[in-house]
Amino acid sequence: MSQHASLRVGGKIRKKRNVMKRFERLNVLRAEGRIAEDKVYGLPKTKPID
Numbered sequence: 001m002s003q004h005a006s007l008r009v010g011g012k013i014r015k016k017r018n019v020m021k022r023f024e025r026l027n028v029l030r031a032e033g034r035i036a037e038d039k040v041y042g043l044p045k046t047k048p049i050d
Contacts, residue, residue: 018048 028046029035035043
C-alpha cells in the first residue's frame with residue numbers, strides 16, 4: 001500500500017502545525033501560571049505557539 005502524499009517527509013518546507021500536543025500545552029500553561037499542578041483533567045484552551 002502506498003503512503004498518502006501529506007504524510008511524506010521530503011525536502012519540502014515543513015508545514016506549521018495548528019494543534020499542540022499535551023506536553024506542549026502543559027508547558028505553556030505552566031509558563032503562564034494558568035494550571036493547578038494537582039489537576040489532571042479539564043485543561044484550559046491554549047493558542048498555538050507561533
